[in-house]
């Protein structure tokens with residue numbers, strides 16, 4: 735009797751470890767492909783690696799995501815980032831599509847994104863594929879151009895409604911994207927007229943992809959911008 739009780743306990747333990755393993759080695763529903771607007775990064779940070787930030791949307795990351803748990807998954811069990819697994823040819827392309835605009839160390843940025851996010855989808859995309867696919871998405875969905883074609887271009891004072899910015903992207907990709915904004919830093923709003931004091935900065939555009947990172951789908955998470963607050967595209 736004592737024996738069977740402890741072997742039952744053992745089985746329960748094995749099962750618990752198994753569940754933990756499956757969860758930490760990554761399970762997800764879809765991908766968020768996040769592009770950022772470097773000038774906003776540079777307004778929020780005191781210092782940027784380049785004196786004049788890039789006027790191009792660049793990659794922040796490709797994030798395997800869970801519909802019911804916005805923070806999950808991350809930092810999964812998997813291979814650590816290894817520079818040599820990304821071909822030199824791809825690396826030179828990533829320097830344009832996926833630069834670190836803040837510290838200037840691109841490799842460190844890629845390492846952080848792989849270890850935090852890429853490890854959670856490693857069974858779908860290995861390191862080379864993860865970076866390759868992200869670069870292709872960036873190439874194929876040129877947010878800078880979509881917005882420029884709709885006459886939405888950076889401006890120091892003009893503000894936009896959320897739908898002004900989302901609509902042309904939606905028309906171009908035929909799916910609903912998500913925008914993410916950041917509050918304007920206090921130092922920027924002090925001397926501004928009241929209408930602009932209450933505004934937010936466009937920071938990121940998120941496109942959503944299916945489990946295999948091949949088919950673009952609607953994003954249905956709530957937007958990362960305040961409702962009814964004008965958006966500045968700096």
Ligand SMILES: *[C@@H]1O[C@H](CO)[C@@H](O)[C@H](O)[C@H]1NC(C)=O
Nearest residue numbers: 761762763800801802803806
């Ligand atoms: C998403 O997260 C929930 C809650 O943590 C979890 O129960 C579910 O299994 C996760 N879904 C996937 C596909 O990993």
Ligand SMILES: *[C@@H]1O[C@H](CO)[C@@H](O)[C@H](O)[C@H]1NC(C)=O
Nearest residue numbers: 787788789790791830831878
């Ligand atoms: C934007 O990216 C393209 C690569 O497609 C590059 O040729 C161009 O120089 C970039 N523009 C700026 C302002 O960085």
Ligand SMILES: *[C@@H]1O[C@H](CO)[C@@H](O)[C@H](O)[C@H]1NC(C)=O
Nearest residue numbers: 813814815816817818819820
């Ligand atoms: C990185 O990958 C290369 C080639 O796949 C391999 O030879 C090397 O041992 C790896 N380095 C580490 C630290 O895992």
Ligand SMILES: *[C@@H]1O[C@H](CO)[C@@H](O)[C@H](O)[C@H]1NC(C)=O
Nearest residue numbers: 838839840841842843845846
């Ligand atoms: C950049 O980051 C990589 C990865 O963390 C690191 O190995 C390298 O030393 C860094 N380079 C510089 C110039 O700091």
Ligand SMILES: *[C@@H]1O[C@H](CO)[C@@H](O)[C@H](O)[C@H]1NC(C)=O
Nearest residue numbers: 872873874876877878879882
């Ligand atoms: C995206 O569009 C911008 C503006 O038209 C252009 O400068 C850039 O080269 C394009 N990038 C790619 C990857 O085609």
Ligand SMILES: *[C@@H]1O[C@H](CO)[C@@H](O)[C@H](O)[C@H]1NC(C)=O
Nearest residue numbers: 876877879880881882883906
């Ligand atoms: C932007 O407009 C140009 C010129 O009309 C067109 O060739 C290009 O395909 C458009 N790009 C996008 C992404 O809609």
Ligand SMILES: *[C@@H]1O[C@H](CO)[C@@H](O)[C@H](O)[C@H]1NC(C)=O
Nearest residue numbers: 763801802952953954955956
């Ligand atoms: C988003 O779509 C997925 C897949 O269709 C669904 O499971 C999920 O419940 C939706 N979430 C919200 C917040 O609508």
